[in-house]
Structures are given as structure tokens and as C-alpha cells.
Amino acid sequence: MKYLILVIALGLSACSMEDPNSKPAYGKDLGLPANCRAYIQVAIDEWRKGLHDTRTTMNAIERNCGENGSLWDYKP
Secondary structure: OHHHHHHHHHHHHHHOOOOOOOOOOEOOOOOOEOOHHHHHHHHHHHHHOOOOOHHHHHHHHHHHHOOOOOOOOOOO
16 A cells, blocks of 8 residues: 555656746747746736737737637747
8 A cells, every 4th residue: 555655646746747837938039928927917017008908918818828829838
């Protein structure tokens, strides 16, 4: 029984990987948001400044960070 628990614990620790959206990431060249956490913060900041209306901001967030968003799988 002890060995079974040990094997399960080791298996779970080996399978865990860091969430690519656990902290904001920005591109090295232009400094643009490279993952959803960074993108959403930039989108909110620009919306608060009045640079984009709500519809444009929400559409952009959905396109980049929605169910099929392109920024979910960022690999630094």
C-alpha cells in the first residue's frame, strides 16, 4: 500500500507543469503581451484610457484568450 501511494505521488508530480498563464509574459522584441494574463491587463488598461470601446475590447479578449484563443499556449 505504501508503494502504491508513493507511485501515485511521483506520477502526479512528474505530470504537473507550470501554467503558462500563471504570470504575465511579454514578447522579447516588441514587448507585446504574449500570454492571456498579460493581454487581458493591457486590454483593460487601454479600455480604461478610452482607447477602445467595450465591444472592441471584449471581441479582442475573446479572439486572443477565449475558448480557442491563440495566447493560451505561450511557451517562453
